[in-house]
Amino acid sequence: MSATPSTAMQHGLQNCGACGLLSLPAPGVEEGHCPRCAEPVAFRKRDSIQRTWAFVIAAAICYIPANLLPVLTTTTATGSDSDTILQGVILLWSPTGWPLSLIVLIASIIIPSAKIAVMAYLLITVQRGSIRNNEQRIRLFRTVEFIGRWSMVDVFVDTFTAALVQLQPLMSVEPGPGLFFFAMVVVLTMLAVECFDPRLIWDAASEQGVQYG
Amino acid sequence: MADERTTLPTVPQSRGFSRRRTPFSVVWIIPIVAAAIGVWVAVTRILSQGPEITITFASAEGLEAGKTKISYKGVDVGTISKIRLSEDHMRVIANAQMAPTTEDFLTDDTRFWVVRPRISGATISGLGTLISGSYIGMEIGNSKQSKREFIALETPPVVSEGVPGRFFVLKTSSLGSLDIGTPLFFRHLQVGQIASYRLDKSGRNFTIRVFVKAPYDQYVNPNTRFWQASGIDVQLSASGLTVRTESLLSILIGGVAFETPVDSEVLSPADAEAVFTLYASRAEAYEPPPKHPQTYQVIFKESVRGLLPGAPVELRGIKIGQVTDVRAQIDFRTAQFSVPVTIELDPQRLGVQVIGQAPPAELEAARRRLIDSLVAHGVRGQLRTGNLLTGAALVAFDFFPGAKPVSVDWSQQPVQLPTIPGDLQTTERKVEDIVDKVNQMPFTEIGNELKNALGQLNLTLVSARGTLNTADSMISPDSAQGQELSNTLMEINRMARSLRVLADYLEQHPEALIRGKPGEPK
Numbered sequence: 001m002s003a004t005p006s007t008a009m010q011h012g013l014q015n016c017g018a019c020g021l022l023s024l025p026a027p028g029v030e031e032g033h034c035p036r037c038a039e040p041v042a043f044r045k046r047d048s049i050q051r052t053w054a055f056v057i058a059a060a061i062c063y064i065p066a067n068l069l070p071v072l073t074t075t076t077a078t079g080s081d082s083d084t085i086l087q088g089v090i091l092l093w094s095p096t097g098w099p100l101s102l103i104v105l106i107a108s109i110i111i112p113s114a115k116i117a118v119m120a121y122l123l124i125t126v127q128r129g130s131i132r133n134n135e136q137r138i139r140l141f142r143t144v145e146f147i148g149r150w151s152m153v154d155v156f157v158d159t160f161t162a163a164l165v166q167l168q169p170l171m172s173v174e175p176g177p178g179l180f181f182f183a184m185v186v187v188l189t190m191l192a193v194e195c196f197d198p199r200l201i202w203d204a205a206s207e208q209g210v211q212y213g
Numbered sequence: 214m215a216d217e218r219t220t221l222p223t224v225p226q227s228r229g230f231s232r233r234r235t236p237f238s239v240v241w242i243i244p245i246v247a248a249a250i251g252v253w254v255a256v257t258r259i260l261s262q263g264p265e266i267t268i269t270f271a272s273a274e275g276l277e278a279g280k281t282k283i284s285y286k287g288v289d290v291g292t293i294s295k296i297r298l299s300e301d302h303m304r305v306i307a308n309a310q311m312a313p314t315t316e317d318f319l320t321d322d323t324r325f326w327v328v329r330p331r332i333s334g335a336t337i338s339g340l341g342t343l344i345s346g347s348y349i350g351m352e353i354g355n356s357k358q359s360k361r362e363f364i365a366l367e368t369p370p371v372v373s374e375g376v377p378g379r380f381f382v383l384k385t386s387s388l389g390s391l392d393i394g395t396p397l398f399f400r401h402l403q404v405g406q407i408a409s410y411r412l413d414k415s416g417r418n419f420t421i422r423v424f425v426k427a428p429y430d431q432y433v434n435p436n437t438r439f440w441q442a443s444g445i446d447v448q449l450s451a452s453g454l455t456v457r458t459e460s461l462l463s464i465l466i467g468g469v470a471f472e473t474p475v476d477s478e479v480l481s482p483a484d485a486e487a488v489f490t491l492y493a494s495r496a497e498a499y500e501p502p503p504k505h506p507q508t509y510q511v512i513f514k515e516s517v518r519g520l521l522p523g524a525p526v527e528l529r530g531i532k533i534g535q536v537t538d539v540r541a542q543i544d545f546r547t548a549q550f551s552v553p554v555t556i557e558l559d560p561q562r563l564g565v566q567v568i569g570q571a572p573p574a575e576l577e578a579a580r581r582r583l584i585d586s587l588v589a590h591g592v593r594g595q596l597r598t599g600n601l602l603t604g605a606a607l608v609a610f611d612f613f614p615g616a617k618p619v620s621v622d623w624s625q626q627p628v629q630l631p632t633i634p635g636d637l638q639t640t641e642r643k644v645e646d647i648v649d650k651v652n653q654m655p656f657t658e659i660g661n662e663l664k665n666a667l668g669q670l671n672l673t674l675v676s677a678r679g680t681l682n683t684a685d686s687m688i689s690p691d692s693a694q695g696q697e698l699s700n701t702l703m704e705i706n707r708m709a710r711s712l713r714v715l716a717d718y719l720e721q722h723p724e725a726l727i728r729g730k731p732g733e734p735k
Contacts, residue, residue, distance in 0.1 A: 013224055026229020035225045051240040058244035061251050069254065081280070177254065184247065195240070 007199070007206050014041040045197035049123055055192035056119045062184040063112060069178035071158055076171045084178055085109060108154050108182070111147060115189045118144050122196065129204040137201050145193045151186040155179065263291070263313035268325050268349070269364045273305040275329060275347030283309055283325070285351040290315045293349070309349075319361065322354025326366040368393060371406045377427035380408065381483065383439050383469070385419050385491035390443045390467035397423050398442055398470040401460060404429035407469065421491065423469060434480040436473050439491045440498035443467035457495060474499065506534070506557040507580065510627045511594040511608060515635055517552045519606035520596065526556045528592070528610040534558035536608060555627060556608055584621055588631060591616045596635035 008015050013022045014032070018039035026032050031042045040046075070082035083091060085108045092101035118140050125137060158179050165173040270276070273296050283291035291311035299306050311319065328350045350369055371394045388410065397405035405425040412419055425433055445458045458464055469491065483489075492498035517539055526534040538555035591614045599607040610630075619631045634642075687694055719725065 014227060021225070023225050023227040025227055029229035032227030032229035035227055038228075041227050047238040047240070050238045054238065054240040054244050058247035061244060061247040065251050065254050069258075181251075181254075188243070188247070191243075 007203070009043045009199075009203075010206065014043055016041050017045075044199060044203075045195065048195055048197040048200060049127060051195040052119065052123055052192045055188045055195060056116055056123065059112075059185050059188035059192060060116050060120075062181045062188060063116060064181075066112075066178050066181035066185050067109070069181065070176035071178040071182060072161070073174040073176050074165075074171070075174065082176055084176075085182070107151075111151060112182075112185050112189065115144050115147065115151075115193075116185075119189065119192050119196065122201070126200045126204070129208075131205040131208055134202050134205055138198055141193070141196065141198050141201070144189075148186075148190040148193050151189070152183070155183045155186060261313055263311040263315050264319060264361065265294070266291075266309050266311055266319060267362045268307050268309055269299065269362075270305045270307060270327065271365075271367060273307065275327060276305075276307060276349075277346070278307075281307075281346070281348060283311065283349040283351055284328075285353065290351065291349075318353040319359060320354045321356035321358035321360050323356075323360065323363065324352045324354065324366055324370060325363050326350050326369045328369065371408050371424070376424075378405065378425050379427075379430040379433075379485040381423050381425060381433060382486055382488045383421040383423055383491040384488060385421065385441075386417060387493070388419050388421075389441050389493075391421065391441065391469065392466070395466060396460075396462060396468045397425060398460065398463065398468055399425075399429050399432060399472070402429070403460075403462075421469075431482045432473060433471065433483045433487075434473055435483050435487070436480055437471050437483065437489065438474065438498035439469055439471040439489050440495050441467065441491060441493055442470035442495075470495070472498075500532075506559060508537070508627045509556050509558060510625075510629045511554050511556060511632050512629065513552045513554060513594075513596050513632060513635075514550070515552075515596060517554065517596060517606065519598065519604040520554065520608070521605070524605065524607050525599070526558065526608045526610070529612070530609075533610070554608060581621075581623060584628075584630070588619065588621050590614075594630055594632040596632075 008022060012024060014025055015022055016034035016037060016039050019034060019037040021034055021036045023032070023035055023041060025041075025043075031040065031046065033039065034041045045051075067085055070084050070087075072088070073080055073082045075081075085104070089101050089105045089109070092098075092104060094101075122137055122141060125133075158175055162173045162175045165171060275281075276293055276296055278293055278296045281293040282289045283293070289312075291309045293307045294310045295308040297306055297308075298304070326349070327347050329347050349365070352370060391407055391410070393407055393409060395407040396403045397407065405423055408422045408424045410419050410421040423439075442458070442463045445456060445464060447454065447456050460468070462468065463470075471489075472495075520536060520539055522536050522538055524536040525532045526536060534557050536554055537557045539552065541550065541552055543550050587610075591612050592610050593613050593616050595609050595611060597607055597609045599605045613633055616631075616633055621628060621630065686692065689695060722731075725731075
């Protein structure tokens, strides 16, 4: 392909995100409802960058208490222990248990932070109209989108543990305040991904007439 | 490229709608809310952190950073956050994060200690820590002075603050079996405990602090006697065998008992921290050692067998002091053997009452006057056997009005008091005197004299017999004198009868004395 591929927006067409139907916006307005499935349609997701930023920033804020506050409070006969995520990682780290520790480290610390970082990176590059590494960026976005739904597993494990380990008065596990913030991080990053319109990645390329292939 | 726009007529048109464009999306509320929640959590976390204190321990045994709690009356008020060695590596310094409400009771006299399982005499404490691990006990002080650095107690305080009662101080030379927590008895009722003890700097005396619970602390007044009630007190006296003990507990672990003599005047309760002497036994408590003992010497020439230091010195059977030293001495010039016995007299028991703070010189003068007067009245020291079974001897002072008058030489040191030989020796001497006198009696002459006297007596008896025979013949009934006597007696009999008749008549007719018998012609 030698010519710059045109986009639907360039043709004045809107693509329904739900049913994929192409439609023309009503005269004078830029937004509308899909004539087939009534899903709101627009050229690009409404306020995508702004909203994504809002969620990314909110997630980043929540990420701090999620790691500083205890996620689990274990009460046994010998007293109660409150552990943060990092303390849990250290606690699990042993010559034989290190894979488990690694899983927790990756799933609960690296991935959420990576998601926030990736989203911030995508937003910045889109805002700056970068045309480089488009393929990598869309791949990153898809990865984040894919991982997003699995991030809640951590929260589920913790809440299940808390619900199941209630052997009063011998032992009980209570979710700590950190867990709430951790869940907020997961939810907010998912919302950020949802608000982000990946088409923005190559809009700049299209406008600058970058050729693919 | 808008020129390509309308080239696809088959594309349907969406149902358009317009919305008011706002410069900022509503979504921004979310990070604001998140930030607000984060700030709120941070603020509450910071506010919920109380003061941080350091506690110095001798050992960190059982303590764990981040785990060990500080507990006050069972409420967790803090956690040990860090444990490190002191700079000189001798002690352990623990940092503790306290709850915010503890701010006002981290004062100068707040105390901390490690609660571990502890078995001491009467009490087993801290058993819960066997399972839960050690924790740090805390006791709030009354001071207002705020403090952040504390030194932990080695042993938990026996008496917890807030229990009503008072502390008293006991002084004793020997601790015996007493220990912190040893019970305190009042009339066999446990009313307190020993809170602490320490050895004085001189190393001679112990200062013991005891706690007496309210309301029993009111029974402690300045006259109260404290004594060690450890073990069993067996006394063999004239009334038989007496066994005294406070309780089974005190037999096992010792104890301190106190009592106020019933005959003492009723005083107001003693002040807190008042100082008392802790006596070794009840008997000693009721017979306190003299306050200002006076040392004298008595010299005996006889054997002092059975006289030991500690033997009583009595005045007419009342104990007034004790023997402190017995030794022998020989005067080489006169080659005389004597035993000077040093005695200690309690002037109070001699009747010298120390009222208030009399000047010593005045007391001394009174003492001399008393001793002088006693000696002038014939008081002398004497060695007596106190106990026939054991042969224990005692020094007795008694009045011997016939004793040779002596005067006390006050220039000597110690002052020598006059003595007279003891009972046994006096008796021996008397018996000797008697034997001597008996020896000196002229039994042969007495025998001869007796013999002569008996011969004379024989003659006398013979002549007496003749006299009696003569008298016998004179008063026999058939003699002339006997006949005469019989007639005379008959006449007297008749006369008495007529006299009676006359008397009877006169009684009935007293006028007959004047008129004569009626019916008779004149």
